[in-house]
Each structure stands twice: as C-alpha cells, then as structure tokens.
Amino acid sequence: MSLHSIQPVGIAGSNCQIPVANSRVSAGFPSPADDYVERHLDLNDKLIRHPSATFLMKVEGDSMINAGMQNGDLLIVDRAIQPAPGKIVIAAVNGELTVKRLALHQGCYWLQPENPKYQAIPLNESNDCFIWGVVSHIIHQCA
Known part of the structure; x- marks a missing residue:
C-alpha cells in the first residue's frame, strides 16, 4: 500500500x-x-478519541497474525496518539505503509512483526521511515 x-x-x-x-x-x-x-x-x-486525526485502514497480509490481525481486518488508526514502544503502529518505510509493533531494543527502534515468518525492520539511516499513526482498535469479522 x-x-x-x-x-x-x-x-x-x-x-x-x-x-x-x-x-x-x-x-x-x-x-x-x-x-x-x-x-x-x-x-x-x-x-474514536480524536475524530479529525482518525482513519480506517484495511489489513493486507499476515505479518501481524499473532497480534490478532487477519487479512481484511479494519484498523482504526489515530494519528494523534504518541507512538511508543509496545504500541502497534502504521509506518511508512521507503514510501510503503506497513503495520508493525514498535519495539526498542538496545537503544534502537525496530518495527517488529507478529509472525515468525517475517523479520523486524530497523529504524535507521538505511530506511526512510516515519511513524504515520497508532492503531487504537482492530475490527475483525467473526462470521
């Protein structure tokens, strides 16, 4: 995306x-x-806590399956929430959006997937990256 x-x-x-x-x-x-x-x-x-800063986004893929996100789920994304380690975020990495958990390990920030099939993405000078928003809720269809 x-x-x-x-x-x-x-x-x-x-x-x-x-x-x-x-x-x-x-x-x-x-x-x-x-x-x-x-x-x-x-x-x-x-x-919705911050209506003017809130968006819905659809999940594509399975990199966050162990966080309860499935392909096709809707995410409520709040751009007014401060990103912090442990929160699930929408990040723009090299011009593409991804959803991952923000992690802090040994003084470095990472975008951590919740599926062992995928690797974490370091937030460093080799990646053009910024945090776009924080996921506040997941809307998952059960039936």
Missing part, C-alpha cells in the same frame, strides 16, 4: 447508534439472557 492510497473514511460526524443489550455475555459458564435492550450506543464514542 503506498502513501498515496490512504483514503480517510467518514468517521467524524457520522452517527451510528447500535442497540446495547442490558445483560453481559459470559465468557465462562453460560448465563440466562435478557430479552430487552437497555440503550443505544454510538460506536464513535467508544472507538
């Missing part, structure tokens, strides 16, 4: 309210379900 192919998606200003069930769902033992809706929730309120 090139830098020129980034297209913002209309998140800011949209109003998408989804019903929220009154009960929680058990991830352990099953519990009885309630049959009513408590309220409506606007996903923008939960997922």
Whole structure:
C-alpha cells in the first residue's frame, strides 16, 4: 500500500447508534439472557478519541497474525496518539505503509512483526521511515 492510497473514511460526524443489550455475555459458564435492550450506543464514542486525526485502514497480509490481525481486518488508526514502544503502529518505510509493533531494543527502534515468518525492520539511516499513526482498535469479522 503506498502513501498515496490512504483514503480517510467518514468517521467524524457520522452517527451510528447500535442497540446495547442490558445483560453481559459470559465468557465462562453460560448465563440466562435478557430479552430487552437497555440503550443505544454510538460506536464513535467508544472507538474514536480524536475524530479529525482518525482513519480506517484495511489489513493486507499476515505479518501481524499473532497480534490478532487477519487479512481484511479494519484498523482504526489515530494519528494523534504518541507512538511508543509496545504500541502497534502504521509506518511508512521507503514510501510503503506497513503495520508493525514498535519495539526498542538496545537503544534502537525496530518495527517488529507478529509472525515468525517475517523479520523486524530497523529504524535507521538505511530506511526512510516515519511513524504515520497508532492503531487504537482492530475490527475483525467473526462470521
């Protein structure tokens, strides 16, 4: 994906309210379900902290599979969040965008994949690189 192919998606200003069930769902033992809706929730309120600096991007490939990212997933990328070691970032490396975990090892920064099939990318003078944004959420389709 090139830098020129980034297209913002209309998140800011949209109003998408989804019903929220009154009960929680058990991830352990099953519990009885309630049959009513408590309220409506606007996903923008939960997922978007900085609307004017937020974009959606689609994952291509499998270099971050062990971080829960699969090919075709949507990433919510916030350019207002400060990049820091441990965060998953969108970086422009030699004019191409990539998603990797920012790592700091022995005083040097690296873009670390979450798949052993891929090698880390050093952030040094041999790579024209800058951090474009920080991934705040992954939207993964289950069905």
